[in-house]
Amino acid sequence: AQKITQTQPGMFVQEKEAVTLDCTYDTSDQSYGLFWYKQPSSGEMIFLIYQGSYDEQNATEGRYSLNFQKARKSANLVISASQLGDSAMYFCAMRYYGQNFVFGPGTRLSVLP
């Protein structure tokens, strides 16, 4: 069965510094999509960034980038210049063709002033 692992239950980062949130996945499929979602304390799930398994370049969206290493089956989220508003839960997820998502357990990020 496909599985997403996020080994960091909680992370701290100083404001304005960069932080990497780890995500590894387990699949035998060749075609899949990787996603990161942010869940602030208000509870909503916010889409951040997407990486396709055949994409050669790492995805970037503003301060978010995805460090995709296909051979290692990792899809780490990098947040540059952290802001206090980045404090939230972050979920890594994967989707296969025609299938629903598999979510990781999440990492709680706390940005310190």
Next chain:
Amino acid sequence: DAGVIQSPRHEVTEMGQEVTLRCKPISGHNSLFWYRQTMMRGLELLIYFNNNVPIDDSGMPEDRFSAKMPNASFSTLKIQPSEPRDSAVYFCASSQQGARSYGYTFGSGTRLTVV
């Protein structure tokens, strides 16, 4: 686009009562998902629909839970009778079916408390 709309945002009910959660997906999205989120179990998929047809309801905890999608713009999740262990945040999400690049758009969730 108003996004995925869920109602109510908060629901407090007594054990044994019927609870109905509602969801309006994004227009044009043909897949709809109901998730439950708790601290202990994280995000759990309860059921999903493609083109209004239930595809996989293996995540529905027990017969007390039922979900319907009478048309492309509306879905309900019903719990009858409710129990304290049903207390959780229930999310509805919608998406385009199939393509791996299509992410979910989540609603704001319904926080259910059963006392």
